[in-house]
Amino acid sequence: MALATVNPTTGATETIIEPHSPEEVEQRIAQSAAAARTLRTTTFAQRAAWMNAAADILDDQAEGLGELITVEMGKPIAQSVAEVGKSARSMRFYAENAETFLADQPLDDPSKVGASRAWTRYEPLGPVLAVMPWNYPLWQVIRFAAPALMAGNTGLLKHASNVPQAAMFLDSLFERAGFPKGSFRTLLIGSAEVAAVIEDRRVKAVTLTGSEPAGRSVAATAGKSIKKAVLELGGSDPFIVLPSADLTTALETAVRARISNNGQSCIAGKRFIVHADVYDAFVAEFTERMSRLVVGNPLLPETEVGPLATRAGRDELAELVDDARAKGANVLTGGFIPEDSGYFYAPTVIENIPDDARLVLEEAFGPVASVYRAKDNADALRIANQTTFGLSSSVWTNDPDEEAWFTANLDAGAVFINGMTVSYQELPFGGIKDSGFGRELAAVGIREFCNLKTVWKA
Incomplete structure (x- = not known):
């Protein structure tokens, strides 16, 4: 099946790209394996020069x-x-720091293990599927x-089928910057073909960012093949507001956290859990601000919320809201599909969500904010901890004891105090x-x- 760019603003098909044949996939995996043997022998300084050159390409082409x-x-332009800029900065970060991060680590007192020297070293694995x-x-x-x-591995990319042009840009980026041919290769394949790539003995590991079902499938295949896997899956992050918080800043951040990327971010604040003492004031202003957001063409600078990326994603979001409303939840603003072309959904705030509503436990991937009144x-x-997810969290308080208690007890890969969750290249990220x-x-x-x-030496 062909891969297509379907413009979510209009619903029109912009570009069609044919998938790779089995022969082309084989050729690209072979190129990756060959490049891995070369790349592992290059120096950090050489790889850093190539990586910085790739970052220059991104900076030069940022607008396009x-x-x-x-x-x-x-997403808004x-x-x-x-x-693009964030991506370039991350590339420069690893170009600068990779050698330090992967430096040999000597044992302080090797005599404790009967050696004259003992140390650990980091070595690349080879081709890694993303x-x-x-x-x-x-x-x-x-x-x-x-x-x-930068570690000396090579990359194979199976990108989402609705962004094939981005996938093909990435296919050539690193080679244009000087990396050996095959150091990074895009595979234009469907989801059904991923397992065979993971199982290929030349592929040494896999990483996936995506849905929970996709993660379970990839992890099962990697486990069967005894290969390393890293999974970053969904999230339904809590945004907790307590009476001691700076409510003005919390409100400004809450809106931004919910609508960033049109609400389609795993680490976005999705469930707004507000202490009863400040619930009414916070939710009233939050609802007002969400209702005033400018929805429209994301290429226009004034647009704050663009369309959902796909019709299926938009329809699934609408189903979650409709299910909660049918079971007694109260929609304070939004909760409908605008009468426009494209895959838009109105910014929505919904409260009094019953426990049996899907929205309680499932991820709302779009501009829908669930609000909860917390007694204490x-x-x-x-x-906050009632969902099966545990990606990140945000807590708003100016009480040091509350800060420490929530930090210690939230089930999450990260806790942000008085700020929205953001991925930083300097900080570990995962759930x-x-x-x-x-x-x-x-x-x-x-x-x-x-x-x-x-390494142990007598």
């Missing part, structure tokens, strides 16, 4: 790439251009590719529970796909 991203998946989503078409890929290539701090924590395992970014991210080898 931003428009490509917006046309393929619908300023956010698309910012994604199965990536459409919501950040460049950033999600680069945050894998930059550390993987213990009730806020209960609501627990059904949000996945393993970490990306920072030093741990580059070490995930390395062999940690122990």
Whole structure:
């Protein structure tokens, strides 16, 4: 089946790209395996020069790439251009720090293990398959590719089928910057063909960012093949507001957290859990601000919320809201599909959600905010931890005891105090529970796909 760019703003098909044949897939895996043997012998300095050159390409083409991203998946143009810049910064970060992150680690007192010297070293594994989503078409890929290539691995990309132009840009990016041919290769294949690539003995590991079902499938195949896997899956992150918080800043951030990327971010605040003492005031203003958002063509600078990336995603979001409303939830604003072409959904705030509504436990991937009234701090924590997800969280308080207590007790891969969750290249990123395992970014991210080898010398 052909891959297509379907503009979510209009619903029109912009570009059709034919998938790779089995022979082409084989050729690309072979190129990746050959490049891995070469790349592991190059120096950090050489790889850093190539990586910085690739970052230069992104910076030079930021405006055009931003428009490509917006046309393929619908985010506001300023956010698309910012994604390109963030990707370039991450590439420079790993170019600068990879050698330090992967330096040999000597044992302080080797005599304790009967040696004159003992140390550990990090070595690349080889070709790593990345199965990536459409919501950040460049950033999600680069945050894998930059550390993987700087470690001496090669990358194989199975990108989402609705962003084929971004996938093909990435296919040539690193080779244009000087990396050996085959160092990074896109595979234009369907989901059904992923398992065979993971099982290929030349492929040494796999990383996936995507849905929970996709993660379970990839993890099962990797486990059967005894291969390393890193999974970053869904999230239904709590945004907890307590009476001691700066409510003005919390409100401004809450709106931004919910609508960033048109609400299609795994780490977006999705469930707004507000202490009863400030619930009415917070929710009234939050609803007012959500109702005033400018929805429209994401290529226009004044647009704050663009379309959902796909019709199926928009319809699934609408089903979650309709299910909650039918079971007694109260929609404060939004809750409908606008009468426009494209895959838009009105910014929505919904409260009094019954426990049997799907929205309680499922991820709302779009501009829909669920609000919950918490009786006290213990009730806020209960609501926050009741889902099967555990990606990130945001807590708003100016009480040091509350800060410490929530930090220690939230089931999440990260806790942000008085700020919205953001992925930073300097900090590890990942989740627990059904949000996945393993970490990306920072030093741990580059070490995930390395062999940690122990060396002992008499």
